Amino acid sequence: MKRLIGYTVFWVAVGMIFDLIVKSALISILIILVLLILGYNLFME
Numbered sequence: 141m142k143r144l145i146g147y148t149v150f151w152v153a154v155g156m157i158f159d160l161i162v163k164s165a166l167i168s169i170l171i172i173l174v175l176l177i178l179g180y181n182l183f184m185e
Contacts, residue, residue, distance in 0.1 A: 142182045142183075142185055143182070143183050143185075145182050146178070146179045146180070146181070146182025146183030146184070146185075147179070147183055148179075149175050149178050149179035149182065150175070150176065150179030150180065150183060151179075152175055152179075153171075153172050153175035153176045153179060156168060156171060156172045156175065157172055160172075
């Protein structure tokens with residue numbers, strides 16, 4: 141289950157990266173970094 145959650149969170153972060161193409165904000169960058177790290181850690185455990 142943790143792998144599935146990690147996979148999902150990782151792709152949510154990838155989707156937010158595409159959101160930066162449209163608009164840029166510091167909050168979006170921070171959320172992307174947190175989701176990428178969280179998704180990677182959950183997927184690799």
